[in-house]
Amino acid sequence: MKEYFKSIPNIKFEGAASKNPFAFRFYDAERVILGKKMSEHLPFAMAWWHNLCATGSDMFGRGTAEKSFGETPGTMQHAKAKVDAGFEFMRKLGIQYFCWHDVDLVPEADDIKETNRRLDEISDYILTKMRDTGIKCLWGTANMFSNPRFMNGAGSSNSAEVFAFAAAQVKKALDITVKLGGKGYVFWGGREGYETLLNTDVALEQENIARLMKMAVDYGRSIGFKGDFFIEPKPKEPMKHQYDFDAATAIGFLKAHNLDKDFKMNIEANHATLAGHTFEHELRISAINGMLGSIDANQGDWLLGWDTDEFPYDVYTATFAMLEILRAGGLTGGINFDAKNRRPSYTYEDMFHAFILGMDTFALGLINAAKITEDGRLTDFVNERYASYHKTELGRKIISGNTNLRELAAYAEKLGVPSQPSSGRQEMLQSLINEILFG
Numbered sequence: 224m225k226e227y228f229k230s231i232p233n234i235k236f237e238g239a240a241s242k243n244p245f246a247f248r249f250y251d252a253e254r255v256i257l258g259k260k261m262s263e264h265l266p267f268a269m270a271w272w273h274n275l276c277a278t279g280s281d282m283f284g285r286g287t288a289e290k291s292f293g294e295t296p297g298t299m300q301h302a303k304a305k306v307d308a309g310f311e312f313m314r315k316l317g318i319q320y321f322c323w324h325d326v327d328l329v330p331e332a333d334d335i336k337e338t339n340r341r342l343d344e345i346s347d348y349i350l351t352k353m354r355d356t357g358i359k360c361l362w363g364t365a366n367m368f369s370n371p372r373f374m375n376g377a378g379s380s381n382s383a384e385v386f387a388f389a390a391a392q393v394k395k396a397l398d399i400t401v402k403l404g405g406k407g408y409v410f411w412g413g414r415e416g417y418e419t420l421l422n423t424d425v426a427l428e429q430e431n432i433a434r435l436m437k438m439a440v441d442y443g444r445s446i447g448f449k450g451d452f453f454i455e456p457k458p459k460e461p462m463k464h465q466y467d468f469d470a471a472t473a474i475g476f477l478k479a480h481n482l483d484k485d486f487k488m489n490i491e492a493n494h495a496t497l498a499g500h501t502f503e504h505e506l507r508i509s510a511i512n513g514m515l516g517s518i519d520a521n522q523g524d525w526l527l528g529w530d531t532d533e534f535p536y537d538v539y540t541a542t543f544a545m546l547e548i549l550r551a552g553g554l555t556g557g558i559n560f561d562a563k564n565r566r567p568s569y570t571y572e573d574m575f576h577a578f579i580l581g582m583d584t585f586a587l588g589l590i591n592a593a594k595i596t597e598d599g600r601l602t603d604f605v606n607e608r609y610a611s612y613h614k615t616e617l618g619r620k621i622i623s624g625n626t627n628l629r630e631l632a633a634y635a636e637k638l639g640v641p642s643q644p645s646s647g648r649q650e651m652l653q654s655l656i657n658e659i660l661f662g
């Protein structure tokens with residue numbers, strides 16, 4: 224069997240003092256933290272598109288990275304070489320899962336029947352690799368944003384024929400997800416939005432997206448898909464207004480259309496910041512609604528207003544994200560590196576450096592989040608801050624729903640003025656975090 228990344232060894236944990244660039248300093252798969260192995264807390268996944276397909280091309284220039292893997296792009300030989308290279312890559316890093324779009328796996332043909340035949344062929348091949356390595360499918364999805372037919376969206380297209388093609392792609396992507404034993408199926412509404420209200424029937428578009436999702440649930444369940452459907456919210460890019468703006472919007476949409484039992488959120492860090500939120504905000508909103516499913520791990524750049532999809536490097540953000548994930552009792556999905564190398568980092572070595580960075584950053588996040596959890600002072604502070612709802616008769620009446628405006632108004636009048644709420648102590652708490660992390 225051809226080895227694609229010959230110069231790169233299996234990446235092992237060597238500890239913080241290691242100077243080896245091809246080793247983990249913090250990610251130690253077997254280390255037990257809060258009763259679970261790091262590898263169970265951190266079900267890492269490789270994104271087929273960024274890692275095996277993207278060459279670093281952008282609006283201003285063509286690719287810098289060579290991803291032909293010795294075959295001609297656009298052929299099934301190339302598709303198979305990507306499978307071989309991808310599995311070697313994941314095995315060398317100890318990555319347990321992968322995620323894909325239909326058109327990442329095979330070149331799209333002019334005729335959908337031929338594309339589907341290619342998907343059957345490649346998924347047979349992927350299955351043999353999965354059996355050999357034990358690596359699993361985290362989720363699959365249909366790319367309903369690259370082909371020009373989706374210029375106005377997929378479920379939200381103005382064209383019923385395009386809607387039918389979207390349905391056909393979702394059906395096939397679900398077939399392949401089930402065949403590969405995927406834990407989830409993702410809807411990222413790439414072009415499900417609009418540019419101008421002047422030409423858009425927003426109500427019909429949103430209802431049609433819900434119809435497509437409902438059909439996906441019905442079909443998926445009918446072929447034995449037991450996993451979660453995920454919505455991956457994003458506020459903009461490529462469209463000006465995207466309907467799944469953020470977690471709160473997507474959750475409201477799912478509830479309005481009775482889809483909330485089958486769907487959870489797939490939260491992407493860079494999408495959170497594009498929506499004007501922190502990553503941890505989106506995780507918290509999902510978790511408190513019982514819908515924290517999976518994450519797309521990456522980070523944006525505060526100076527750039529788009530989805531730069533950088534590998535996670537910011538340890539504070541990873542710490543607060545892992546704190547939310549621990550509080551929620553873990554993810555039903557996993558941690559998919561929807562991230563790409565910077566364009567000038569174009570070699571095979573850089574692909575490994577990027578994953579080492581991302582995996583070590585999340586390992587640090589987990590280690591730190593466990594320390595904050597075990598320390599307990601943060602939780603105690605928050606509990607104490609809301610004590611008036613738990614420790615007084617008035618508070619208990621309010622949160623159990625056993626009072627009304629008349630009774631509360633009478634209470635307020637008797638009181639005259641409320642006592643001062645306690646200080647938020649933000650700066651003290653930030654110092655506390657630094658003490659736990661670096662003390």
Ligand code: XLS
Pocket residue numbers: 324364409411455457491519530561
């Ligand atoms: C794009 C999205 C996309 C989804 C999968 O911004 O992050 O990559 O994760 O379609």
Ligand code: NI
Pocket residue numbers: 411455491519561
């Ligand atoms: Ni994503």
Ligand code: NI
Pocket residue numbers: 491493494530532561
């Ligand atoms: Ni994204």
